[in-house]
Structures are given as structure tokens and as C-alpha cells.
Amino acid sequence: MNNPLLVVGSVAxxxxxxxxxxxxxxLGGSASYFSLAAxxxxxxxxxxxxxxxxxxxxxxxxxxxxxxxxxxxxxSGKTFRWGGVYGQDPNERETLFTELNVFxxxxxxxxxxxxxxxxxxxGNIDPALQSIVLDQVPDRRFVGCDTMxxxxxxxxxxxxxxxxxxxxxxxxxxxxxxxxxxxxxxxAAGIVLGSGPRLVVVKRGEFGAVLVSGDQRFLLPALxxxxxxxxxxxxxxxxxxFMGHLARTGELGWETFRQAVIWGTVMASxxxxxxxxxxxxxxxxxxxxxxxxxxRDSTRWGREEPI
Amino acid sequence: MNNPLLVVGSVAxxxxxxxxxxxxxxLGGSASYFSLAAxxxxxxxxxxxxxxxxxxxxxxxxxxxxxxxxxxxxxSGKTFRWGGVYGQDPNERETLFTELNVFxxxxxxxxxxxxxxxxxxxGNIDPALQSIVLDQVPDRRFVGCDTMxxxxxxxxxxxxxxxxxxxxxxxxxxxxxxxxxxxxxxxAAGIVLGSGPRLVVVKRGEFGAVLVSGDQRFLLPALxxxxxxxxxxxxxxxxxxFMGHLARTGELGWETFRQAVIWGTVMASxxxxxxxxxxxxxxxxxxxxxxxxxxRDSTRWGREEPI
Numbered sequence: 097m098n099n100p101l102l103v104v105g106s107v108a109x110x111x112x113x114x115x116x117x118x119x120x121x122x123l124g125g126s127a128s129y130f131s132l133a134a135x136x137x138x139x140x141x142x143x144x145x146x147x148x149x150x151x152x153x154x155x156x157x158x159x160x161x162x163x164x165x166x167x168x169x170x171x172s173g174k175t176f177r178w179g180g181v182y183g184q185d186p187n188e189r190e191t192l193f194t195e196l197n198v199f200x201x202x203x204x205x206x207x208x209x210x211x212x213x214x215x216x217x218x219g220n221i222d223p224a225l226q227s228i229v230l231d232q233v234p235d236r237r238f239v240g241c242d243t244m245x246x247x248x249x250x251x252x253x254x255x256x257x258x259x260x261x262x263x264x265x266x267x268x269x270x271x272x273x274x275x276x277x278x279x280x281x282x283x284a285a286g287i288v289l290g291s292g293p294r295l296v297v298v299k300r301g302e303f304g305a306v307l308v309s310g311d312q313r314f315l316l317p318a319l320x321x322x323x324x325x326x327x328x329x330x331x332x333x334x335x336x337x338f339m340g341h342l343a344r345t346g347e348l349g350w351e352t353f354r355q356a357v358i359w360g361t362v363m364a365s366x367x368x369x370x371x372x373x374x375x376x377x378x379x380x381x382x383x384x385x386x387x388x389x390x391x392r393d394s395t396r397w398g399r400e401e402p403i
Numbered sequence: 404m405n406n407p408l409l410v411v412g413s414v415a416x417x418x419x420x421x422x423x424x425x426x427x428x429x430l431g432g433s434a435s436y437f438s439l440a441a442x443x444x445x446x447x448x449x450x451x452x453x454x455x456x457x458x459x460x461x462x463x464x465x466x467x468x469x470x471x472x473x474x475x476x477x478x479s480g481k482t483f484r485w486g487g488v489y490g491q492d493p494n495e496r497e498t499l500f501t502e503l504n505v506f507x508x509x510x511x512x513x514x515x516x517x518x519x520x521x522x523x524x525x526g527n528i529d530p531a532l533q534s535i536v537l538d539q540v541p542d543r544r545f546v547g548c549d550t551m552x553x554x555x556x557x558x559x560x561x562x563x564x565x566x567x568x569x570x571x572x573x574x575x576x577x578x579x580x581x582x583x584x585x586x587x588x589x590x591a592a593g594i595v596l597g598s599g600p601r602l603v604v605v606k607r608g609e610f611g612a613v614l615v616s617g618d619q620r621f622l623l624p625a626l627x628x629x630x631x632x633x634x635x636x637x638x639x640x641x642x643x644x645f646m647g648h649l650a651r652t653g654e655l656g657w658e659t660f661r662q663a664v665i666w667g668t669v670m671a672s673x674x675x676x677x678x679x680x681x682x683x684x685x686x687x688x689x690x691x692x693x694x695x696x697x698x699r700d701s702t703r704w705g706r707e708e709p710i
Contacts, residue, residue: 184586279491303610317622355708
């Protein structure tokens with residue numbers, strides 16, 4: 097399976113403040129986190145837009161990995177910028193500003209060489225744009241899709257159309273409740289499963305993730321980490337590990353989906369330990385394996401003692 | 404091991420409102436939830452106080468189980484009452500009223516027959532009273548202890564003295580952060596472990612629990628439930644399953660501690676499905692085993708697919 101994994105999403109310059117410091121105009125955006133995390137599993141193709149201020153330094157992390165930037169359009173204007181601040185609770189953040197810039201007129205058009213993509217991740221962008229991407233990948237085998245409260249509120253009809261065409265919805269717990277109108281994970285997931293996707297992956301931040309498909313479910317805690325410097329991008333890094341594992345194995349069964357959740361959790365743990373994408377840079381295979389083993393050890397039931 | 408498990412805590416009449424309904428003056432209190440949950444594993448002795456309004460109907464759930472009420476003092480006056488309301492988020496509740504009544508002058512004195520107790524759970528009461536109980540159980544082998552924000556704020560010195568004498572602290576995540584002055588689970592747990600207990604069990608409500616001891620940790624999600632009617636007592640039911648398993652096996656090693664967290668999680672899941680203690684009444688062994696298996700299946704890693 098050499099067909100690379102395709103991601104469409106944002107590439108941004110983020111200004112982030114957390115209790116551990118402040119970073120200005122550092123690499124961010126869903127497609128950045130996703131592609132870097134996924135690249136440890138499978139080659140990635142990126143569809144996104146940046147401005148003329150996006151320079152070689154910004155490109156370097158991608159260039160060092162098997163990430164194809166042919167679909168990264170450079171438009172005249174400035175790159176998308178986002179600013180946010182986190183308090184002590186890493187699950188809660190406040191957006192300070194969003195400057196769409198070149199992203200405002202983004203209309204994803206895939207390079208011809210990308211149109212044979214089979215594994216696709218639709219990052220958190222306007223659901224109408226997500227649909228436009230799907231129109232351009234007739235050979236798709238598995239589509240993962242993220243969304244957020246903004247689209248649920250303002251573009252629900254369009255979002256529902258996209259959802260009907262995807263295989264997996266990856267979504268935060270609070271946004272799942274908002275989307276489904278139910279404050280119960282299983283019931284809310286059931287409603288989403290009735291609207292198209294065969295899988296729902298509920299992201300719970302520091303508490304982990306839950307995979308639901310039909311009557312099956314898989315619950316996994318996040319790693320307990322000594323240091324969480326910057327939670328930005330955790331969800332996209334999770335998605336990168338998840339989709340990367342699927343694209344690598346080429347398998348689409350319950351066992352593989354569960355493992356994909358594990359790999360997503362592993363990649364998210366690297367992301368949050370450092371600011372920006374720094375935690376996803378230069379990871380060795382041994383480092384990733386060790387983290388996997390750490391998660392294994394800390395969730396293992398061990399010797400069972402029946403009642 | 405026929406030495407029963409000892410619990411000291413509150414027996415209360417609760418008035419609870421959740422999105423699923425409202426119940427007035429129903430059986431509640433930490434010692435009630437704890438003893439009923441633990442009774443499925445091991446006989447329990449209860450030390451608590453009630454008023455003369457606590458009648459045979461209130462006693463029946465205990466009477467139907469191997470729960471010894473010799474230590475349940477009846478004082479002239481009214482039973483402790485608590486009222487609270489839950490919104491859509493089961494992890495958040497508002498206390499509407501607390502009427503201490505006979506609990507105000509509670510000074511736990513163990514019946515002579517209780518003084519040989521080896522496994523002890525100190526429910527969430529004034530840490531000075533928790534200490535008084537410990538003075539009366541010279542043969543103690545393992546002491547679990549709960550506490551809450553109120554004691555952390557108002558009785559921190561007394562709480563620290565109690566903590567130095569217990570084996571396990573069972574505590575909510577937010578309260579752990581408050582107690583340790585650190586918003587990181589591992590670091591906060593490390594601080595608590597430096598102050599006496601060999602185990603910290605961090606309760607995360609619907610997200611599950613984390614056990615920390617030295618460098619070892621065990622993370623377990625809570626069961627995903629179709630119906631969560633009333634979260635009151637979940638933590639005490641968890642403690643009941645946890646301590647009940649330890650008392651039953653009489654073993655104090657890492658493998659047994661992990662299993663105890665699993666049994667605690669199982670018992671908490673029954674608690675929250677119904678109002679008051681109703682979910683802990685009349686459980687068959689088969690029902691409990693089935694729930695254990697459900698948790699096992701929904702957290703099992705399955706076939707591992709290495710990177």
C-alpha cells in the first residue's frame with residue numbers, strides 16, 4: 097500500500113499562551129499536526145493554503161518527513177493566524193483571535209496526482225469544503241472527518257451532508273453532545289452513527305478517547321504525563337496516529353480500529369509535551385514504541401481476580 | 404479472613420434532583436453507599452450516627468446484606484440531611500443544603516467487637532474524627548481514606564495528620580489538585596504519596612479512575628452507560644468495591660490493588676444507574692460478573708499491531 101494518506105486542513109501560525117510559557121507565530125493548524133503525526137506511520141499528502149509569509153523555516157518540519165507538499169497552495173496574502181490561551185485546565189482554552197487571511201478564500205483543489213487517494217482525513221474546516229474534497233477522490237476507501245462547535249452551530253445542514261459521506265467522525269465529547277443534542281456518550285454516538293459514519297471516535301482530552309461502532313466500543317485513557325506544556329493540536333495528532341495506522345495496514349476491521357485509537361493516543365501524548373509541533377519532530381521508532389509500551393503497561397489489567 | 408471491613412462515614416437522607424427526576428429524603432451518605440457496595444465482596448461493619456427519624460424502612464437495605472449495624476448510633480434528633488442538584492454534566496453538582504443535625508456532635512466510638520478490624524475505610528468526614536477512629540483499631544492492616552474540598556480548605560493540618568496514618572487516599576481529581584497545589588495528576592499524586600499513603604486513587608467521575616503508587620500507575624476508564632440517573636454516591640460505591648476486594652482477598656500487592664480499582668469501577672457503575680442506593684440493592688453475582696466482563700471487553704486492547 098503505497099498510496100499516501102491525504103489530509104485537507106489548515107496550516108497556521110499560532111500564538112499560544114499556557115501556564116508554561118508563550119510562543120508567537122509558531123507552526124500550527126490541523127493539517128500540520130495531522131501530517132507530522134501520521135508521517136511516522138505512512139506517507140502523507142497535504143492540501144492546504146498558506147500566504148507568502150510562509151517560509152522555508154516553516155516548511156522544514158514537513159520536508160524532513162515523508163510529507164508531500166504539492167497540494168500546499170501559496171496565495172498572495174498572509175497565512176492563517178490563530179491565538180489562544182490555556183489556563184490550568186488543559187481541557188479548557190480561550191481563543192483570543194482568528195485571522196483567516198488567505199484561508200478566507202480557500203477552495204481546495206487537489207493536484208491530479210492526489211486524486212487516487214484512498215485514505216483521507218478531512219481536518220476541521222468548513223464542511224462545504226470537506227465535501228468538495230470528497231468530490232475529487234473517487235477511489236476513497238476510508239474517510240475520517242473532524243469538526244467543531246462553530247460548524248455545528250452555523251453550518252449544520254452542510255455538516256450533515258458531509259457526515260453522510262464519511263466513515264469515521266472524530267469529535268470532542270462536548271461537541272458530540274452539541275451535535276447530537278444528548279449529554280450521554282453512547283446515546284449521542286448512536287445518533288451520529290445513524291447519520292452516516294460507521295465509527296465515532298470521541299476525544300476526551302486528558303481523559304482519553306472512546307471508539308464506538310454499532311454495539312462495539314473501546315475505551316482508552318490518555319497517558320498520564322509529567323508535563324503537559326501545550327495541548328494545541330492534540331486532537332489532530334490523535335487523528336494522525338489513527339488514520340496513519342489505518343493507511344499503513346490497509347485494514348478496516350474492528351481490531352485495526354482499536355489499534356488505531358491506541359496509536360492516536362500515543363501520538364497525541366507527544367504533541368502536548370511541547371509547544372507547537374515540536375513534540376512531533378524527530379521521533380525515533382524506538383521512542384514511539386516505548387510510549388506505546390508505557391500506555392500498555394499503565395492500562396493493563398494484569399492477573400484477574402474474579403468475584 | 405472473616406474479619407469484617409469497617410467503614411465510618413455518614414448515613415443521610417438525601418434530596419436529589421437530576422435531569423431524570425427528583426427524590427426526597429432517600430437513603431444516602433458515604434457509609435450507606437460504601438457498605439452496600441462492599442457487602443457484595445465481604446461483610447461490613449458500619450460506624451455512623453442517625454436520628455430517631457431513621458426507621459426500619461431505612462434499615463432494610465442494610466439488613467438484607469451482610470452489614471453489621473451495631474456501630475450505627477441512634478441519637479435523639481434528626482438524621483443528617485443533604486440536598487443537591489445535578490445539571491446535564493454528571494461531574495458537576497450544586498449543594499442546595501446541608502443539615503448536620505445529629506451529625507454535628509458525632510464522635511465515633513467503636514463497639515468493643517469492632518476493635519479488631521483490619522481493613523478500614525474512613526469516609527468523607529472531619530479528619531479529626533477519622534483520626535479518632537484510627538486510635539481505636541490497633542490491628543489495622545489497610546486503611547483507605549476519602550476527603551473533600553471543605554476539609555482541605557478548613558482543616559488542612561488535621562487532614563495531613565490523618566493522611567500520614569492511612570495506606571490509600573481516594574480522592575476526586577479536582578480535590579487532589581487543590582490538596583497538592585498542582586494541576587498535574589502524576590505530580591499531585593507524587594506530593595500526596597510523599598505525605599504518608601502508599602496509594603493514591605484518583606476518581607475522575609464519568610472518566611474513570613487512576614491508581615498511583617511509587618512509579619506504578621493504573622488507568623481505567625469508567626463504563627460507558629446508556630443511563631446515568633443520579634451520580635450521588637459513585638465515589639463511595641467505588642470505594643466499597645475497592646476496599647471490599649482487598650478485604651476479601653486479604654492481599655496487599657500491586658496486582659490486587661489494580662483489581663480493586665476494577666471492582667470499584669464496576670460497583671460505581673451500578674450506583675449511578677438509579678437514584679439513591681437503589682442500584683446497589685439485590686445485585687446477583689451473575690449481574691456483577693457480567694458488568695465486570697463488559698468493562699473488560701470495552702477496554703481490552705485485542706490483537707496488537709506494532710508500528
